Amino acid sequence: MADTRYTKDHEWIVVDGDIATVGITDFAQGQLGDVVFVELPAAGAAFAKGEQAAVVESVKAAAEIYAPLSGEITETNPVLDGEPGLVNADPESGAWFFKLRIADASELDGMMDEAAYKAFLEAEG
Amino acid sequence: MNDGPLSQDSDQNLRRTPLDGLHRELGAKMVPFAGYEMPVQFAAGILKEHLHTRAAAGLFDVSHMGQLALVGEGVAAALEALVPADLLDLGRGRTQYTQFTNEAGGILDDLMVTNAGDRLILIVNAACKATDIAHLRAGLGHGIDLEVFEDRALLALQGPAAAAVLGRHAGAAVGDAPFMSMLECEVAGAAAWVWRSGYTGEDGFEISIPADRAEGVATALLAEVEVEPIGLGARDSLRLEAGLCLYGHDIDETTTPVEAGLLWSVGKRRREAGGFPGAEVVQGQIADGPTRRRVGVQPEGRAPAREHTEITDQAGNKVGEITSGGFGPSVGGPVAMGYVETAHAVAGTALNAVVRGKPLAASVVRLPFVEHCYYRGKPAA
Numbered sequence: 001m002a003d004t005r006y007t008k009d010h011e012w013i014v015v016d017g018d019i020a021t022v023g024i025t026d027f028a029q030g031q032l033g034d035v036v037f038v039e040l041p042a043a044g045a046a047f048a049k050g051e052q053a054a055v056v057e058s059v060k061a062a063a064e065i066y067a068p069l070s071g072e073i074t075e076t077n078p079v080l081d082g083e084p085g086l087v088n089a090d091p092e093s094g095a096w097f098f099k100l101r102i103a104d105a106s107e108l109d110g111m112m113d114e115a116a117y118k119a120f121l122e123a124e125g
Numbered sequence: 126m127n128d129g130p131l132s133q134d135s136d137q138n139l140r141r142t143p144l145d146g147l148h149r150e151l152g153a154k155m156v157p158f159a160g161y162e163m164p165v166q167f168a169a170g171i172l173k174e175h176l177h178t179r180a181a182a183g184l185f186d187v188s189h190m191g192q193l194a195l196v197g198e199g200v201a202a203a204l205e206a207l208v209p210a211d212l213l214d215l216g217r218g219r220t221q222y223t224q225f226t227n228e229a230g231g232i233l234d235d236l237m238v239t240n241a242g243d244r245l246i247l248i249v250n251a252a253c254k255a256t257d258i259a260h261l262r263a264g265l266g267h268g269i270d271l272e273v274f275e276d277r278a279l280l281a282l283q284g285p286a287a288a289a290v291l292g293r294h295a296g297a298a299v300g301d302a303p304f305m306s307m308l309e310c311e312v313a314g315a316a317a318w319v320w321r322s323g324y325t326g327e328d329g330f331e332i333s334i335p336a337d338r339a340e341g342v343a344t345a346l347l348a349e350v351e352v353e354p355i356g357l358g359a360r361d362s363l364r365l366e367a368g369l370c371l372y373g374h375d376i377d378e379t380t381t382p383v384e385a386g387l388l389w390s391v392g393k394r395r396r397e398a399g400g401f402p403g404a405e406v407v408q409g410q411i412a413d414g415p416t417r418r419r420v421g422v423q424p425e426g427r428a429p430a431r432e433h434t435e436i437t438d439q440a441g442n443k444v445g446e447i448t449s450g451g452f453g454p455s456v457g458g459p460v461a462m463g464y465v466e467t468a469h470a471v472a473g474t475a476l477n478a479v480v481r482g483k484p485l486a487a488s489v490v491r492l493p494f495v496e497h498c499y500y501r502g503k504p505a506a
Binding site for chain 2 (some may be wrong): 001012033034037039055057061062081084124
């Protein structure tokens with residue numbers, strides 16, 4: 001059973017073995033508005049946790065997406081280039097951004113689960 | 126994620142327009158803009174609001190803009206001392222776009238001036254309202270009275286269905302009014318000043334009404350099947366596609382009307398005679414050509430090139446900067462405008478927009494990106 005974690009930057013992470021799939025939450029897409037372009041990293045690129053890994057552009061503004069974990073990009077979502085609006089339509093499944101091979105599993109410690117993220121959103125209010 | 130400039134936290138000191146309650150009822154997302162809490166979008170979102178305005182009709186609240194009147198003997202001549210437009214020949218009921226200029230020929234604000242018979246009515250930008258009023262008081266001299274209408278709302282009804290919709294609430298005469306004219310009539314029972322104008326490139330109207338009638342008029346117009354409420358987000362993408370300048374971005378104190386491509390708004394008599402602040406600079410640029418010009422910039426890929434994006438030539442030298450840029454919903458891709466050195470300002474010139482450190486291919490294009498659909502009056506019989 002895959003395990004979903006969340007960051008305070010409104011990213012979700014599904015961990016399956018040593019591979020993390022990363023996207024943005026429904027709350028995040030709602031804040032961004034209509035997404036018109038997603039710039040994804042190249043496969044093979046390595047990021048430290050917190051480094052800018054992707055950019056999502058809405059009709060309003062550009063937003064930076066940070067690598068939630070250190071690791072190397074193994075795959076990016078090929079659908080987003082031609083269909084960036086999928087980020088609005090299906091943010092927490094079909095519109096995943098990239099997969100990365102986790103370099104340091106201890107970085108997952110203390111990350112929010114779904115209940116904690118919901119509480120975080122309510123507190124942000 | 127970093128949110129953009131349109132999603133800052135709201136501030137307790139912001140002013141509210143007479144339609145504030147209606148916006149909230151309609152599910153608007155409110156943001157601070159020019160000292161006001163304004164709707165950036167409604168439930169449909171910017172993309173759908175933009176496309177709806179071009180397909181049918183959109184209703185915008187622009188009550189944050191300044192509504193002023195000037196009265197007095199020789200008022201047109203007095204205002205000509207501050208702007209480069211020909212106002213002496215502005216016919217009754219006609220409207221002229223112009224700019225307040227400074228001694229360097231830079232633009233302090235852009236505005237609409239209407240000859241309303243016994244007075245001139247001025248519509249100025251919200252962010253410049255206070256400085257414009259001070260500038261007018263200092264520059265007009267004795268004998269000209271300035272009235273500031275704090276108790277009026279301003280609505281814009283824009284789109285191909287605007288004339289049919291307004292005709293149902295204001296009588297058929299509004300449909301015959303040509304672009305850049307004003308008439309006084311009732312709209313949904315309220316005494317209104319109605320202009321055939323707007324800032325979307327579409328046919329449409331701007332409607333000034335007493336603040337206490339604003340909600341009733343807006344509700345009546347929104348009840349029409351063609352009309353949806355539209356926020357500032359779509360107002361920005363519509364005016365960008367229409368190639369229209371946004372003050373503080375595409376024009377400011379450092380850009381002249383000549384550089385900005387606004388020479389059409391400088392009266393022919395004024396080009397010769399001058400008599401406005403910075404006239405020598407403007408005349409010099411008319412004679413010799415400006416060193417830079419505002420142009421349309423079309424990025425080739427999908428990535429938007431936003432404000433402050435550097436523009437480089439093929440060799441990588443900086444030749445300009447984007448002043449407005451984003452995604453054009455009607456174009457279906459990125460659109461931008463900015464200033465480039467005159468040698469690079471010819472339509473078709475291949476340039477680069479440097480987005481996040483990467484030079485992306487772009488070309489200079491003629492403005493507007495979407496053709497204007499203004500109503501110029503009935504064809505001669």
